[in-house]
Amino acid sequence: MGLIGTGPWATQTHAPVLAGHPDATLSGIWGRRPKAAAELASAHATTAYEDVDELFAASDAVAFAVPPDVQAPLAERAAAAGCHLLLDKPVATSPAAARGLADAVERAGVASVVFFTLRFAPPMAQWLARRADEGPWFTARADWYSSFFAADGTGDFDSPWRATKGGLWDVGPHALAVLTAVLGEVTSVTAAPGPEDTVHLILRHAGGASSTATLTLRAPRAAEGLTLEFRGERGTAVPPGWGESGWGDSTDAFRSAVDALVRAAGGGERHACDVRFGLRVTEILADAERQADARRETKLPAQPPPRAS
Incomplete structure (x- = not known):
């Protein structure tokens, strides 16, 4: 299994997991920064490739840890070379690019898995599966208030x-991944902008339930936090300790994603988080982005001052 990328995710999660996985061998690394690729490959006793197509030729599968619009064209080439794909979310930020990738996967007949951390983190995956079995649910909410890019925020x-x-x-892909795991496919989205990069979503699901999500990377640090809840006849379900460590451990989650790709590549059932699901996530987010941008550009008329009584 080859690795595309040399950034923090590749260095801290992808390379160590692939190098130590019992059912995978790290066949090599390619990155847009050759020196970083050489250093990461040396740290894990594998080969740094200067030609990405040579890495594809030396690999049965490829994992990606690069920006989405770098990932999509490279993943098409990997699929055409016969490589199974372990993709990062979102698979692309353009529906056309995501659709092209999904079509390339189908043409090549290779397996695909998209790494949505919370869908693969074992405790959360198990919790979501139990909630899906308990349905139907009336509504749900998934909010990500991150201060990653706020003036008083920090991030690695x-x-x-x-x-x-x-x-x-x-963080929108994370919200969609957990909501659809329980409520089913999203059939429509309505989006409205908030302050900074904040976007509010109202989602309708195939089973009749609705959900909402608020997403931002620029919340004030004192206001950051996560909310996930499902409401129905059983009451309100919230993951115990939600927002604390253990629900989204990236190493355990990525190891589970590798397991899923190994099973799918070996002829097992395709995972629900395959490239077609990745395409649908991109379509929903692009629709929401279009709506939010249009509303940001709409200038509301000034309100007249109140009349004196």
């Missing part, structure tokens, strides 16, 4: 695409 995973695309595209 800074990148230009996150700064440009904001919370909708960075």
Whole structure:
């Protein structure tokens, strides 16, 4: 299994898991920064490739840890070379690019898994599966108030695409992944902008339930926090200790994603979080982005001053 990328995710999660996984061998690393690729490959006793197509030729599968719009065209080439794909979310920020990737996967007949951390973190995956079995649910809410790019915030995973695309595209996929795991496919979305990069979503699901999500990377640090709840005849379900460590451990989650790709590549059932689900997530987020941008550009008429009584 080859690795594309040399940033924090690749260094802290992807490379160590692939190097130590019992059912995978790290076949090599390619990155846009050759020196960083060489250093990461040396740390894990593998090969740094200067030609990405040579890495594809040396690999049965490829994992990606690069920005979405870098990932999509490279993943198409990997699929055409016969490589199974372990993709990062979102698979692309353009529906056309995501659709092209999904079509390339189908043409090549390779397996695909998209790494949504919370869908693969074992405690959360188990909790979501139990909630799905308990349905139907009436409504749900998933809010991500992150201060990652706030003036008083800090973060280790800074990148230009996150700064440009904001919370909708960075944490929005997480919200959609957990909501759809329990409520089913999203059939429509309504989006409205808030302050900074904040976007509010109202979602309708195939089973009739509705859900909401608020997403931002620029909340004041004192206001940051996560909310996840499902409401129905059984009452309100909230993951115990939600927001604390253990629900979204990236190492355990990525190991589970590798397991899922190994099973799918070996002829097992495709995972629910495959490239087609990744395409649907991109379509929903692009629709929401279009609506939010249109509303940001709409100038409301000034309200007349109140009349004196």
